[in-house]
Amino acid sequence: MATLNAKQVLSNLYGLMMEMNYHRNDEEVLAELEQTPDTQIENHLLKIRQITAKLKAQQNKYRFEKAIEQIRVLKEKGIEELKRLINPIEQEQLIPLFRKFEELTSEDEAAILEDQELLHLLEILKNKIDDNQE
């Protein structure tokens, strides 16, 4: 077999190191890090925690703003109009939620994202309105 030039041999050596690294056992890597902590990795881990927290806060804010906007649109339509969009069986199931919806004040808004039932109602109503408009 033809011998490669020295530059390609070096390139292949780095390639071999990459291939070995790619297949390295996770436990072995972790044991090595425990024995010799790497500050660069610790710094990046900190950054990962910061980005994760920031993205989570940002997404919560976005979901909250979207829910508030949906409530405003629905309230403008009026409860009676909304009730007409759903059939009697659905109405029966959703009546307790309607009461919640009718009584909703701006002070309650902060708790909206915690209220999965109310979010579910908003989703149903939004879909009904969308279907109605098509």
Add this chain to the structure above:
Amino acid sequence: MIMEVGKYYNANQRKIAALNDADWKVALAKCKAHIKWRLKQRTLSGAHSASNLGSEPVDHYLGIAYEKILDGKWEWKDEYTLSQQMIRVANSYISKEVEKATSAKVEALQIIYKDVEEEFYDLAAPPGDDSEVKEFETRILAIETAVAGDEELEFMIEGLKEGKKRADIAELLGIGVRQFDKLREKIMRRIQNQKSSSK
């Protein structure tokens, strides 16, 4: 500053929620090692001097590798572990930098997606002039001197000279790939020791 999220944000977050610090540390360590070797390989062809990036290159690409997964701009595919996915992101961005560095000299490169596992042994451009040939030969000679006396490592270098890869060399040595992988640390230590003693 608001961080924009990509279309894979929710799907990626479901996987990320199951991770712990140890998972992240392993992925960071493996991705970091990959970036270092890939940059060394790329530097052979003149791309990627430390100065052509805004920050320290390893930090730069390591940051990109997890940011793209966290913000959902890159899909964390089911078939890959976190480290394998991060390596793919980093590798792709390193290739893009090389493309930018080389496009001034050569015609626009056709972009063909190659998976990282096919790219480990990228063909290096042949050495330019005699001084470059001499420089690479000196470096190989230094590595050969470092491994001299260790049959397995000598065999490894001979295999690389013949264009053999991990599985081929392990087979020729009559050992499994996992056992062969243990030579990684040995060759790095030998080369490191030789560098220290020659200073």
